[in-house]
Amino acid sequence: MKKHVLMAMGLAALAVWSGNAFAQSRDCRASRELLDLGNPLEIARTAVADEHELRIVAMGSSSTQGYGTTNPQFAYPAQLKMKLEAAMPGVAIHVFNKGIGGQDAEEMTARMRADVKPERAQLVVWQVGTNSAIRRTPTDQFANRLRAGIDIGKSLGANFVLMNLQYVPAVVALPDEEEYARVMAEVAKEKGAGLFRRFEIMRAWYNDGMPYAQFVTSDGLHLNDFGQKCIGKLLSQAIIDTIVPKKLTGTPKTSR
């Protein structure tokens, strides 16, 4: 009798799972348009071409720090280093992880100089927006912090790529998360910074039928191993497409 119960449970679970598996897509992907950073990243491109070196500061909060992964190597900054090294042999790639969990735009602007200057970065990837949105920082104030942060980094000779919010239950539930994403796009354009559209990319995953469990941890806020690795891969692809002359890139490898 108990064997039957167990078997029934097993079959039910299998049915649930397989129904689930067919309905969803499990690939890491994004359309070409979503990967367009909208900025040529001249300084980074010159550094690669002339000095065979690229120094990147990953400024951000928990996504940058890697909270939610089983291994910090899966977080997007470490993935960025691996993918860029693979795509640009002979170029020395340095990625400095300056992620501090829980920080918003204001706190990161305050440490921008101290964190970027000693690393002599040519490129700053600034992952920002989620904590400001969760704390309901007024959007004009948020925009001003972004401008101030970018100005500091630019004065130190770095290009910028802003990475916007993650598309996860805790963020989607906010009344005005898209407003923060919009402000980031505006500021990026105004200040001549690149924009990595994490929010739109992840929303496309979701709308294509990928379940949250595939890319979010059970807290409903942080990216898991898959989400982090995939964002790392797509960000690398976006940066490579921007700064590496087309004839050298070839087809981007999509393994793992």
Added chain:
Amino acid sequence: MAAAAPYVAPHQRDIRLDLFRGLALWFIFVDHVPENIVSWLTVRNYGFSDATEIFVYISGYTAVIAYSRMLARDGWPRTASRIYRRVWQLYVAHILLFVAFIAQIAWVSIARDTPALIEEMELLGLGQNPYQAILEAALLKFRPVNLDVLPLYIVLLAAFPFVLPAVVRWPLAVIGVSVALYAATCHYNWNLDAYPEGKVWYFNPMAWQVVFHAGAAAVVLGPRLAWLDRWRWPLAILAVLYLLFSALIALSWQYNSLSRLIPDWISRQIYPIDKTNIDILRFVHFLAIAWLVRLAVPADAAFLKWRVFEPVRRCGEHSLQVFCLGTFLALTAQVVVANYENSIVSQVVVSIVGIAIMCVIAYCAAWFSGPPARKAAA
């Protein structure tokens, strides 16, 4: 509020503890294999809490059972020494597991000639600064991948000699202090430092202690919990409703059609559901399960002794060995699935083989340590 005499645990063994702890160990193993289809059979996909809560709660529960009698018979110094001997065993087990874990990664990547594995699995810090990483591992601050649970248990048990004399006399006061510490920890965002710099304990001991001490106090309150039985059915209905709600949310992470049904104002209330500081939603979810189990499974329920459940009970009786082995095997299973074949069949096979190995070791341990009834639980 104070009990007249300190509580002393009765002699007969509560085999529910073995059964459910064994089950939690199986769940932890299965859930630690990424994307494992078999984890659909575990609690994780059907609610907020998972096997970790079960394991920690039962650890607190059995700690009182194991040491309260000794406290009454042999006094505090001897009991405290015995608890620290147990802490030492846990520490040794953790360090051994740490070494075995890293050795396994090294062996696989050398044998299979896949340095990428070391790079992918790179136990960050170990590659860059091995001496410091080893020091930090010895201090329990460096805990790669799934090695987070034992350090939590070590810290909780190390504090237990000071909790035990209080909890056997004033269980409600212990619950009060424990909940206050939990609330303060969440409010002020306290945690212990980990390695590499900037990391904190994944299972924050100052928050997770509330589960452990709830288990400890529940033993002492045992008879008095009957007082709650006047609301047995209303509480049961509340618990069921909460479990259903929680299951709806957890399943919405798997089915986008369900997640679109959840109104934003509800999502805004519940997220994020923090694991590091055991979100109140997780804790309440566990308590709801515990309440229903208490009603549905009395300690003398006949089915507990069925032979089919003997393997899982054996695993629960020898939880330390089985836990360590399970963590090690989860990595093996992960490597097998990721590097040889990733299919439903391979996931099911590695899960079954892993659990079988855990059972074999549990039976060996039982045979080794004599009749199981005599062995103290902890």
